Amino acid sequence: MMNSKLFLAVLAMVCAEEAFSFLLNQYPLHASCKTKWDWPSTACADVVSALEAQIAKWNNTECGSGEKCGYGLTSKTSTQLQAKHVTPVKHYVDDLTFTFKPEGGGSGCQVDGYSTSETWYAVLDYSTNYCNLHNLITGAGLDKVSGYSEQTSDSICTQFSSANCEKY
Numbered sequence: 001m002m003n004s005k006l007f008l009a010v011l012a013m014v015c016a017e018e019a020f021s022f023l024l025n026q027y028p029l030h031a032s033c034k035t036k037w038d039w040p041s042t043a044c045a046d047v048v049s050a051l052e053a054q055i056a057k058w059n060n061t062e063c064g065s066g067e068k069c070g071y072g073l074t075s076k077t078s079t080q081l082q083a084k085h086v087t088p089v090k091h092y093v094d095d096l097t098f099t100f101k102p103e104g105g106g107s108g109c110q111v112d113g114y115s116t117s118e119t120w121y122a123v124l125d126y127s128t129n130y131c132n133l134h135n136l137i138t139g140a141g142l143d144k145v146s147g148y149s150e151q152t153s154d155s156i157c158t159q160f161s162s163a164n165c166e167k168y
């Protein structure tokens with residue numbers, strides 16, 4: 001009896017450790033997402049105003065079935081926008097940062113995007129941090145601009161490859 005309990009306890013520990021190291025290797029330690037976007041023929045001022053307008057448009061609680069709402073601008077400088085996103089049902093708060101860098105003498109723009117969950121213990125997020133960022137880009141139509149590219153991966157963006165941004 002004693003031995004089988006011990007065996008189960010050890011088994012549970014091994015499983016937990018395996019699962020944990022699997023998560024550690026695959027995704028960032030904390031639920032978050034880093035992306036890089038490039039608009040080789042759009043000035044940063046235009047990218048900034050498109051994102052700002054989209055944040056203002058989704059500064060409401062009318063999400064429909066997804067999470068395209070609950071955004072709010074928190075700060076703005078000449079090179080950076082910061083915003084929050086609150087998820088509609090559970091009211092999780094994520095912090096978003098967009099950093100703008102002109103390229104090609106100002107005719108293009110490179111943007112670093114970062115989204116991170118305020119909930120300190122969050123590891124998995126149903127790719128909410130990715131969708132926080134990506135939905136703003138698609139909502140503003142910036143993904144349709146010629147030359148647009150987006151760069152990220154699972155190791156820097158939680159659950160990126162299984163993202164369903166119509167839902168999260």
Ligand SMILES: *[C@@H]1O[C@H](CO)[C@@H](O)[C@H](O)[C@H]1NC(C)=O
Pocket residue numbers: 058059060061069070071072073074084
């Ligand atoms: C609108 O934006 C403001 C400023 O960031 C924020 O405090 C507020 O919660 C937002 N409202 C909604 C409904 O998202």
